[in-house]
Amino acid sequence: xxTYLDHNATTPLDARVLEAMLPYLSGxxxxxxxxxxxxxxxxxxxxxxxxxxAALVGCQPGEIVWTSGGTEANNLAVKGVAAVRxxxxxxxxxxxxxxxxxxxxxxxxxxVAAVAVDAQGIVDWSALAAQLAQGPVALVALMRANNETGVxxxxxxxxxxxxxxxxxxxxDAVQAAGRIAVDFRALGADLMSLSSHKLYxxxxxxxxxxxxxxxxxxxxxxxxxxxxxxxxxxxxxxxVGFGVAAELARQELERRTRHTLALRERLExxxxxxxxxxxFAAGVERLPNTVQFALPGFDGEALLMQLDRKxxxxxxxxxxxxxxxEPSHVLLAMGVEPxxxxxxxxxxxxxxxxxxxIDAFVETLRALHASLSRTVVPV
Amino acid sequence: xxxxIDLDHAATTPLDPAVRAAMLEWLDDTGYGNPASDHALGRRARxxxxxxxxxxxxxxxxxxEEIIWTSGATEANNLAIKGALExxxxxxxxxxxxxxxxxxxxxxxxxxxxxxxxxSWLDPDxxxxxxxxxVIAALRPETVLVSLMWVNNETGTINPVAELAPLLxxxxxxxxxDAVQAAGKLAIDLxALPIDxxxLSAHKFYxxxxxxxxxxxxxxxxxxxxxxxGGGHEQGMRSGTLATHQIVGMGVAARLAAAxxxxxxxxxxxxxxxxxxxxxxxxxxxxNGDAAHAAPHILNLSFAGIDGESLRARLPxxxxxxxxxxxxxxxExxxxxxxxxxxxxxxxxxxxxxPGRATRETDxxxxxxxxxxxxxxLRELAPGDA
Numbered sequence: 001x002x003t004y005l006d007h008n009a010t011t012p013l014d015a016r017v018l019e020a021m022l023p024y025l026s027g028x029x030x031x032x033x034x035x036x037x038x039x040x041x042x043x044x045x046x047x048x049x050x051x052x053x054a055a056l057v058g059c060q061p062g063e064i065v066w067t068s069g070g071t072e073a074n075n076l077a078v079k080g081v082a083a084v085r086x087x088x089x090x091x092x093x094x095x096x097x098x099x100x101x102x103x104x105x106x107x108x109x110x111x112v113a114a115v116a117v118d119a120q121g122i123v124d125w126s127a128l129a130a131q132l133a134q135g136p137v138a139l140v141a142l143m144r145a146n147n148e149t150g151v152x153x154x155x156x157x158x159x160x161x162x163x164x165x166x167x168x169x170x171x172d173a174v175q176a177a178g179r180i181a182v183d184f185r186a187l188g189a190d191l192m193s194l195s196s197h198k199l200y201x202x203x204x205x206x207x208x209x210x211x212x213x214x215x216x217x218x219x220x221x222x223x224x225x226x227x228x229x230x231x232x233x234x235x236x237x238x239x240v241g242f243g244v245a246a247e248l249a250r251q252e253l254e255r256r257t258r259h260t261l262a263l264r265e266r267l268e269x270x271x272x273x274x275x276x277x278x279x280f281a282a283g284v285e286r287l288p289n290t291v292q293f294a295l296p297g298f299d300g301e302a303l304l305m306q307l308d309r310k311x312x313x314x315x316x317x318x319x320x321x322x323x324x325x326e327p328s329h330v331l332l333a334m335g336v337e338p339x340x341x342x343x344x345x346x347x348x349x350x351x352x353x354x355x356x357x358i359d360a361f362v363e364t365l366r367a368l369h370a371s372l373s374r375t376v377v378p379v
Numbered sequence: 380x381x382x383x384i385d386l387d388h389a390a391t392t393p394l395d396p397a398v399r400a401a402m403l404e405w406l407d408d409t410g411y412g413n414p415a416s417d418h419a420l421g422r423r424a425r426x427x428x429x430x431x432x433x434x435x436x437x438x439x440x441x442x443x444e445e446i447i448w449t450s451g452a453t454e455a456n457n458l459a460i461k462g463a464l465e466x467x468x469x470x471x472x473x474x475x476x477x478x479x480x481x482x483x484x485x486x487x488x489x490x491x492x493x494x495x496x497x498x499s500w501l502d503p504d505x506x507x508x509x510x511x512x513x514v515i516a517a518l519r520p521e522t523v524l525v526s527l528m529w530v531n532n533e534t535g536t537i538n539p540v541a542e543l544a545p546l547l548x549x550x551x552x553x554x555x556x557d558a559v560q561a562a563g564k565l566a567i568d569l570x571a572l573p574i575d576x577x578x579l580s581a582h583k584f585y586x587x588x589x590x591x592x593x594x595x596x597x598x599x600x601x602x603x604x605x606x607x608x609g610g611g612h613e614q615g616m617r618s619g620t621l622a623t624h625q626i627v628g629m630g631v632a633a634r635l636a637a638a639x640x641x642x643x644x645x646x647x648x649x650x651x652x653x654x655x656x657x658x659x660x661x662x663x664x665x666x667n668g669d670a671a672h673a674a675p676h677i678l679n680l681s682f683a684g685i686d687g688e689s690l691r692a693r694l695p696x697x698x699x700x701x702x703x704x705x706x707x708x709x710x711e712x713x714x715x716x717x718x719x720x721x722x723x724x725x726x727x728x729x730x731x732x733x734p735g736r737a738t739r740e741t742d743x744x745x746x747x748x749x750x751x752x753x754x755x756x757l758r759e760l761a762p763g764d765a
Contacts, residue, residue, distance in 0.1 A: 001408075001409065002418065002419055002420060004420065006413075006416060006418065006420075009413040009415070009416050009421075010411060010412065010413040010416075010620065011411070012408055012411040013406050013407075013411055018406050018407075021406075025394055025399050025402065025403075025587070026393075026394065026399060068450030068454070068589065068619060068622075069619050069620055069622075070619075070620075071607055071608075071609040071610070071618050071619035071620070072450070072607055072619060074609070075606075075607050075608060075609070096609070097608075097609045097610050097611070097618070098607075098608065098609035098610065098618060098619075101608035101609050101611075101618070102608045102609070104608075105605075105608045195620075197620065197622075202406070202622070202624070203620055203621070203622035203623065203624070203625070204450065204589050204590065204622025204624075204625050205589070205622075217490075219457065219606060219607070220450075220453050220454050220457050220483070221453075221457055221483060221486035221487040221489075221490050222453045222456065222457070222481065222482040222483025222484070222485070222486040222487060223453065223482050223483060223486075231453045231457075231482065231483055231486065232450065232451045232452075232453035232454060232483070233391065233451060233453070233580075233582065233588055233589075234588065235450070235451075235587075235588045235589025235590075235625075236588060237587070237588070237589075238588075238589050238622075238625075301417075304417060304418070305417075307418075308417070308418040308419055312418075313412075313416070313418040313419065313420055313421075314418070315416065315417070315418075316417075
C-alpha cells in the first residue's frame with residue numbers, strides 16, 4: 001500500500017462509517033419519499049444524519065440541504081442566490097474551481113469579480129471593502145480554508161463587511177469541516193458548503209447549509225425533497241455515512257488536529273533541511289494537515305510521478321484540475337512566479353499517517369532532489 | 380420484515396447482492412482514491428470508473444464516451460433539458476414535452492417557462508400514450524428539444540419513441556428520453572435509434588441510489604451547457620468528485636440488467652398479468668394505461684367507489700404506491716392519471732403495483748387477496764357509493 005498523503009483530495013472511509021452505512025446497502029432499503037414502512041425507516045435515518053451534520057458545524061438541522069457533494073453545494077449557493085438577488089458576485093481569488101467557475105458561468109448576465117489576496121493568500125480586506133462600496137453586491141463567496149495551501153480566512157471579519165454592504169456571505173467549508181472548528185453562526189455565514197468525503201465519509205454526498213431567510217432557486221428541479229430546494233431520491237446510505245462521519249469528526253476533532261499538526265511540523269522541519277524548499281503561506285494560519293511547497297527548478301508533475309513510483313500519494317494541487325498542467329491559480333493569485341508555482345507539491349495529512357511515514361517521505365524527497373539535481377537542468 | 384410484500388419496485392429496488400459486493404470493494408482501505416488523482420490509488424479508481432462506464436454504455440447500445448455520470452435521474456433530466464436549452468440560447472426557444480412526464484422533467488420545464496422558454500405540454504391519449512403525430516404537429520421553427528419519457532412511471536405505458544426519433548432527427552430537433560423506467564425492462568439500442576439524450580437511474584435496476592447517467596450523443600453531437608461547474612470532470616459537462624463505489628455499483632447493475640432483461644421482463648409481465656386477473660374480476664376495477672403498450676413491470680388500477688386513502692390504510696403489509704413516490708408526500712391525486720382523463724376520485728383511488736426480481740407468485744396471490752378483502756370491506760361500509 002502506498003503512503004497516502006493526499007487527504008485534501010479525498011479521505012479513506014472510516015470503518016465505523018462503513019459499518020453504519022451497511023444496513024442501508026441491504027436491509028431497510030427504500031425510497032425515502034415513499035410512505036410505506038421501508039420509506040419511514042429511511043426517512044428517520046436521513047433526519048438523524050441531518051442532526052449530526054448540523055451539530056458539527058453549528059447550524060440547525062432544518063438549515064441543511066443534501067447535495068451530491070461540495071461541487072453541487074457550491075454551484076447551488078452561487079447560482080441559486082444569483083437567480084433571486086440582484087447585484088454583483090464577488091469571490092476570493094483563491095476559491096475552489098466549483099465556486100469560481102460557477103460564478104464565471106454567470107459572467108454573461110451580470111458583473112462578476114474576484115477579490116484579491118495578499119502574498120500569504122489572505123483576503124485583501126481593503127480591496128474587498130472597496131469592491132463592496134462600488135454598488136449592490138448579491139453574494140460574496142469566500143472559502144474557510146484553501147484546498148491547496150490550507151490558508152484559513154478570518155471570515156467573521158469578512159461577514160461584518162459583507163453584511164454591512166447588504167450582501168450575503170457564502171462560505172466554502174469543504175476543506176475546513178472536520179479539520180478545524182467550523183461554526184456557521186459564529187462565522188456569520190448565510191450559506192456554507194460541506195463535503196462528506198473530505199472527513200472520512202463516503203463520496204457522492206455533501207450539503208449546503210443555508211439560513212432560513214436565504215432564498216434559493218434549485219439546480220435540480222423535480223420533487224418535494226429538501227423543501228423543494230433539491231429534487232431527487234435521497235441517497236440514504238451516503239447520507240447516513242455523512243452523518244456518522246460528522247459525528248466522529250466532532251468528537252475527535254481535537255485529537256485529529258493535534259495528530260496532523262504534529263506531523264505537519266515534523267514534515268516542515270524535514271523540508272527545511274532540503275536546499276531551496278519554499279513553503280507557501282508559511283507565515284499565516286493554515287489547516288493543521290496541509291502544507292504546499294515547491295522545490296525551485298523542479299516540475300511538480302514530474303516530481304509527483306517520481307514520488308508515486310516510490311509509493312507516496314501526493315498532489316500538485318487540486319485533484320479536480322489534474323490533467324491540466326497549468327500552474328495553480330491559487331499560487332498565481334498569491335503572486336508566486338509561474339515557474340515556482342509549476343513545481344508545487346501539496347501534502348495533506350490524515351489521521352492514519354505516522355511519523356515514520358513522514359520521515360520516509362522527507363528522505364525520499366531528499367534522494368529525488370539529489371538525483372534530479374544531477375540530471376535536470378534547473379529552469 | 381416477514382409478511383411484508385414489496386410491490387413498489389418502480390419507486391426503488393433493493394441492491395443486488397453482486398452489486399453490493401462490488402461496491403464494498405471500493406469502500407475499503409484500498410478503494411478510496413479520488414478518480415481524478417494522478418497517483419496509483421487515483422488511477423485504480425479511475426480504471427474502475429471507466430469499466431463501469433463501458434457496462435452502462437453496453438446496456439443501451441452507446442459508446443463509453445457518451446455516458447456522463449450524474450447523481451441520479453433527476454440531475455440527468457435537469458442537465459439534458461436545461462443544458463440543451465441554455466446552449467442554444469433559452470430566449471424565444473421552444474420545447475415540447477408532455478403532461479405525464481416525471482416531476483423532474485415537469486418542474487424543469489416549468490422553471491424554463493419562467494425564464495422565457497415556450498413550452499408545449501402535450502396531452503396523452505386515454506391509454507396514456509403520447510401520439511407521434513401530435514409531437515410532429517407541435518413542432519415550430521424555433522423548437523430546440525422534445526423531452527418525452529420512454530415508459531411512464533405510474534402507468535407503465537410505453538411511448539412510441541422509436542417511431543418518433545427518426546422523424547425528429549430528419550427535422551434537426553433534439554430528442555431527450557427519460558428512460559428511467561425502460562432501462563433493464565425494454566431493449567434499448569441507441570446505435571440504431573437516433574435519440575440524442577437519454578437519462579438513466581441505477582436504483583431502478585437494482586443498483587445504488589445517488590447515481591445515474593445521461594447519455595449524450597457524440598455523432599451527431601448533442602451540445603449541452605454544463606449545469607455543475609468546477610473542476611471540469613466528465614468532459615466539462617458535469618464537475619464534481621466521482622463517487623467510485625456508486626459508479627461501480629451502477630456498472631455491475633447495468634451488466635446484470637442487460638444479461639437478465641429478457642427473462643426478467645417475461646417473469647414480471649406474467650406476475651402483473653396474474654395480479655390483474657385476480658383484481659379485475661372484482662367489479663369497478665379499471666386499468667390505467669394501454670394494455671397493448673405496457674411495460675412488463677407496472678400495473679396501475681383504479682378502484683371505483685372507494686376512497687384511496689382508506690384503501691391504502693387497509694393495506695399495511697403491502698408496499699405499493701399511489702401515483703409516484705415523489706409526489707406521494709403532497710397527497711394530491713396523480714396528475715398523470717388526471718391527464719388520462721380519470722376524475723379526482725378515481726385518480727385518488729388508484730394503486731400502482733410493481734413487482735421485482737424477488738417477487739413470487741405466492742406474493743402476488745397474497746397481495747391480491749389483501750386488496751380484494753380491503754376493497755370488499757370498504758364497499759360494504761359505504762354501499763351505494765360505487
